[in-house]
Amino acid sequence: MHEETADGTETDAAGDDADGDETTDLADRVAEYDADLGSAVADLQAQVDTLESELADAEERADDLESKLKRKQADFQNYKKRAKKREEEIKERATEDFVTRLVSVRDDLVRALDQDEDVDIRDGVESTLETFDRVLEDENVTPIEPDAGTEVDPMRHQVMMRVESDQPEGTVVDVYRPGYEMAGAVIQEAQVTVSEGQ
Known part of the structure; x- marks a missing residue:
C-alpha cells in the first residue's frame, strides 16, 4: 500500500508498519491480541534476560x-624445580662433608705408610680405623657382624659356604666379611660360613 506525502512522493505504508513491528516489543505485540499471553511472554523474556546475565557472570x-588455575600450575612447576635444585644442593653439600671426613682418614693412612719400614705402624692404623668407624657411625652406618651360633638371616647375611661345625645346623660359624646397614637398611650383606652340623 502506497501513501502520498505532502510533497507528492509516495511511501510504502506496509513497510513502515513492518519497521514499527520490528521495533515494538514482542510482549506488547502479543498483548494486543491476548493480554494473558503477552504477560507470559514478558515473564519469559525477563527470565531469558536474567539467565543470559547469569550465564555471562x-x-x-x-x-x-x-x-x-594456570597461574597456580605454573607456580607449582616452579616450586618443584626450586625444590629439586635445593635437594641437589643439599645432597652435594652432604656428600662434600662426608668426603672431607674420608679424606682426613686417608691422610692418616698415608702418613702411617710414610713411616720407616722398621717402624711398627699397627697403633697408627688402629687409631685411623677408629676414626674411620666414627665417621661411619656419624652417618648412621653400623656393621653387621653376627656372632657364632646366630640364625642366618637371608636379608642380612650372604652364605659363602657350609662347613661342619659344633654350632647348630643352619647357624653362623664365622664372618668372612662384615656387612653394613645404614638407617636400618642393609647396604652390604655380611658374608658368612654356615654350619652343616656334625
Whole structure:
C-alpha cells in the first residue's frame, strides 16, 4: 500500500508498519491480541534476560578460575624445580662433608705408610680405623657382624659356604666379611660360613 506525502512522493505504508513491528516489543505485540499471553511472554523474556546475565557472570567466573588455575600450575612447576635444585644442593653439600671426613682418614693412612719400614705402624692404623668407624657411625652406618651360633638371616647375611661345625645346623660359624646397614637398611650383606652340623 502506497501513501502520498505532502510533497507528492509516495511511501510504502506496509513497510513502515513492518519497521514499527520490528521495533515494538514482542510482549506488547502479543498483548494486543491476548493480554494473558503477552504477560507470559514478558515473564519469559525477563527470565531469558536474567539467565543470559547469569550465564555471562558464570562464564566470567570460569575464565577467572581458569586463569588462576594456570597461574597456580605454573607456580607449582616452579616450586618443584626450586625444590629439586635445593635437594641437589643439599645432597652435594652432604656428600662434600662426608668426603672431607674420608679424606682426613686417608691422610692418616698415608702418613702411617710414610713411616720407616722398621717402624711398627699397627697403633697408627688402629687409631685411623677408629676414626674411620666414627665417621661411619656419624652417618648412621653400623656393621653387621653376627656372632657364632646366630640364625642366618637371608636379608642380612650372604652364605659363602657350609662347613661342619659344633654350632647348630643352619647357624653362623664365622664372618668372612662384615656387612653394613645404614638407617636400618642393609647396604652390604655380611658374608658368612654356615654350619652343616656334625
